[in-house]
Amino acid sequence: MQTLSAAVSLATLVLGLVLAVRLLYLATRTRKAPELAMGLYCLLVTGGALLYGIAFRGELAPESPAVRPLAAASTFCIGLGAFALAVGIWRIFRPGERWAGVLVAVAGFWIGGGWLACVLSGRPVTLGDATATNAFFLSGRLAVYAVGAFEAFRYAGMLQRRVALGLADPVAAHQIRLWGMAWLCVASVGLGTVLVMRLAGPAAFDAALAPLVLATLNAAAWVCTWLAFFPPAAYQRWAVGAQAGTAA
């Protein structure tokens, strides 16, 4: 089962990289902030996950001097990725609202302060640390994911009503709902990691079940993100059919 969770993790890394490249390439053509922010999110979180895997799941001994900088770099990437997501949520859903920009800045200080507090503790930072500083770091990221999910579901609900009047495209409503589901999955991974560490201890990550569940949730998040941004034609046809079925 551990081989399966490693395979799922590897597949999600590849998917994350592919998404990052496609979104950043799109951003170079459109020069628009949403695709740039989301491309950076994918790149940073994938890079962070890769560094995390090298630090804690690779061949390095826990006391190796390389572990601490790798752990700090990986959590930095993940925190910066969450900040890029906050910028993306702002630029997609509230581009003209100044208060939303202020909230993004607050999220940046929250996540950055949490990361700094974790790193200043002087030991390798893991995403599952049951410490107050990690709880602060995690809560900043969870807040961003929760706001992303809320905005997506709120807007998808509005689009659903517009679809009934022929004012919106059913596939876009589907894409945005999937995007919201992705953030629920990502939040579950973050929260689940801390809960597993707190309730079962680090040994749970050496067993089969917890890593597989977390890897599956992570994979679900990436698949939802991929389908939300780049839905294949067959998936779009299915989405339109499902929407028509709901409306009927």
Next chain:
Amino acid sequence: MAAPSLFDAVAEALQARTSLDALAARGTLRLALKSAGLDPRSLTAEQMRVVLARVLPGELESRGVEGAQGVCEGLGAVVAEAEAQGAGARGDSPEQVFRRMRERTAS
């Protein structure tokens, strides 16, 4: 002076053409937009036309406004005038962002 928003222009005209006071006219229009899944701040002229044709008449009738259909048809001219003055949302909506990603993939 900045042009009034599309919402303001239509709400004012609705008040002028019915027995509703300003608060009731704005509230009724806001409810019609909400039931159509629209936000008054990011409203386009096309969306307002559909609301006037398909949602607002029912809202007005439920408030006892006579000739609701005719009132809404008359408001179409207000939308056209406000549109000509530059009212109505522009720029990227979330829907456009996701559609852009999807269409760039297909191209």
